[in-house]
């Protein structure tokens with residue numbers, strides 16, 4: 001597929017012109033805007049669609065609609081919300097192939113990655129429907145303290161109100177729907193600002209929500225340049241919570257202008273794998289290649305550098321080279337066997353290549369790859385990368401295996417913890433005690449033993465520390481983030497619960 005052709009089901013979300021012009025979902029209706037943004041496919045550099053670019057007046061309508069409809073979703077019986085989600089799940093399943101093909105063309109994903117992302121969205125729905133039944137409260141007896149001995153408390157979870165979800169380009173369907181699902185299941189209305197580079201498959205998802213019975217005004221989807229739309233929405237007083245996934249730079253800007261709103265920030269990382277002397281080197285190499293190259297390295301949980309103890313570093317590099325040959329690089333729309341496609345755009349490929357060249361200039365050895373054309377950056381292997389190279393410290397977000405030699409476990413821990421990021425990591429060893437030592441010492445939100453980090457449907461909590469963000473994302477954890485705790489205190493002293501009972505208790 002080299003152009004966007006949608007089935008009749010999605011006919012209301014775009015206008016047919018030389019390329020489809022996608023609309024935005026505001027107050028329950030799809031509408032176009034005068035300003036538009038071109039969508040250029042990273043696969044072939046062709047314009048495949050346009051999206052709407054909303055102005056302040058549309059943004060105001062979206063915010064007002066989300067605000068005035070928030071009690072409709074709050075007052076909807078939880079079981080009805082779950083049933084509506086189930087209809088969404090079935091409809092996504094029905095349109096899975098069509099959505100995956102659009103996702104491939106707009107994002108440059110391989111068929112396996114694109115279908116994997118849609119499947120993860122379906123599974124996330126299924127798990128969240130089950131987990132939302134856990135939105136219950138707590139009863140706290142007061143008799144632990146003399147101060148509260150005549151009181152009890154009920155701690156309940158309530159929706160925050162209006163959630164703003166802003167999502168990045170690398171998983172434009174999954175990360176976006178992972179904001180919509182918990183928001184709605186826990187009774188919030190939500191405004192979504194998807195990435196400008198590739199929002200099409202998610203816009204299809206939004207139509208599925210609308211057609212599955214989500215009442216008007218509970219989900220708004222606005223597209224437009226992040227800086228302009230983002231600043232308007234982030235600083236708006238009718239928004240109660242911001243759930244942002246994206247770069248550290250934008251995350252910091254959001255936290256500066258959000259004021260006192262609740263914010264959940266899932267930001268950038270520099271995923272570090274540590275390979276110790278006694279590791280199963282073949283397994284470690286295979287996993288480090290997978291962690292570095294999957295989705296052309298454009299994952300926040302990618303293995304972005306490998307710290308290998310020097311005694312085994314040469315052998316490890318040989319095995320990495322062997323496993324890199326297992327990946328097929330090229331145009332993902334030419335064959336479903338391609339496993340690595342382009343990065344999101346030409347500028348990203350150029351940026352990655354500058355980092356590779358900087359490392360080589362500073363003394364790294366280029367073993368494989370190192371070139372790019374348009375948005376296609378060759379899978380690349382750099383070894384003996386010095387710590388002063390940019391690629392040793394900054395997020396690569398490209399298909400590069402970056403190998404750094406370290407003297408021992410202490411050096412590895414020190415280098416890992418010097419990073420400003422603290423998102424993901426892995427350790428490879430066959431001995432439990434060093435594994436435990438590293439896993440305890442790393443200042444990160446997540447660490448995986450003997451496998452590349454991979455968080456699938458986020459059943460386990462996921463999130464970073466330091467410059468990688470604040471808060472935890474996950475099936476049940478996102479629901480917690482999107483609810484507030486309220487403490488209801490009952491004073492049981494005579495007279496405080498109504499009239500005192502003066503009669504006699506009867507059996």
Ligand code: NAP
Nearest residue numbers: 168169194195196225226227230246247250266267268300
């Ligand atoms: P990005 O440039 O930060 O953009 C993310 C989103 O923010 C986009 O929708 C963007 O809109 C919007 N945006 C831009 N400027 C904004 C502003 N001033 N206010 C509000 N929103 C604004 O990130 P990206 O390049 O799409 O994604 C890659 C980054 O995301 C990487 O750093 C990666 O590590 C991180 N990420 C983190 C996680 C995690 O769970 N920790 C998961 C996935 C990705 P436009 O597209 O219109 O610019």
